Amino acid sequence: MKNYIVSGIKLTLVCIVFFAGIYTLVIWGIAQLAPNKGKGEIVEYNGKSYYANIGQSFTEPKYFNSRPSAVNYNAAGSGGSNKGPSNPEYLAEVQKRIDTFLILNPGVSKKDIPVDLVTASGSGLDPDISVQAAKVQVNRIAKIRAIEPEKLNQLIAENTQKPLLGLFGPEKINVLQLNIALDKLQS
Structure with missing residues (x-):
């Protein structure tokens, strides 16, 4: 029983580090290569900004x-x-x-x-x-x-x-x- 709990805690910590840290940074980095740095397609018209x-x-x-x-x-x-x-x-x-x-x-x-x-x-x-x-x-x-x-x-x-x-x-x-x-x- 103790082995399962320790394994579960280790897996949880690995998932937190990967999905909350590494994965997030990778996706953010890819977005920085996109036009407008991942902030959407902005259209300027009549002095106003709109998201297309x-x-x-x-x-x-x-x-x-x-x-x-x-x-x-x-x-x-x-x-x-x-x-x-x-x-x-x-x-x-x-x-x-x-x-x-x-x-x-x-x-x-x-x-x-x-x-x-x-x-x-x-x-x-x-x-x-x-x-x-x-x-x-x-x-x-x-x-x-x-x-x-x-x-x-x-x-x-x-x-x-x-x-x-x-x-x-x-x-x-x-x-x-x-x-x-x-x-x-x-x-």
Whole structure:
């Protein structure tokens, strides 16, 4: 019994030194080699700094809407809602988002709304939307900003990020960068 306790204490100490010290320093060192020294992708626009890799709230009708956030876009509290797809509160929240979207986007039917515009991601901080989510908003933005829909579709195409190595993951669009490009298009 004594041997097991001593062995357990030794293993615990080795793990503490390795995972709290060595592993942490190795990961920190690798981050120092990355662009911006592991502090994320910072975008400067109109005198403000934004993190392009953290979702931002865009609710004005003249902008492409972001994916909803379960944590109100607070990077300090990343997380999902933890409500299942049959939870009445969750279903009511999603239905409210669908109804709001349909009011702001007349001519779009419920079946045409991409899921990423009405459901939050697992982290609640996803900065990206699908290409379909951007395209379904084109008519609203074109009308409000008096821009031809073709120009908006071209802007979407220019800001579409392809899958990693052409295989892994879907095409996606960073909403912050798309909305900055949209503002620059009009200025």
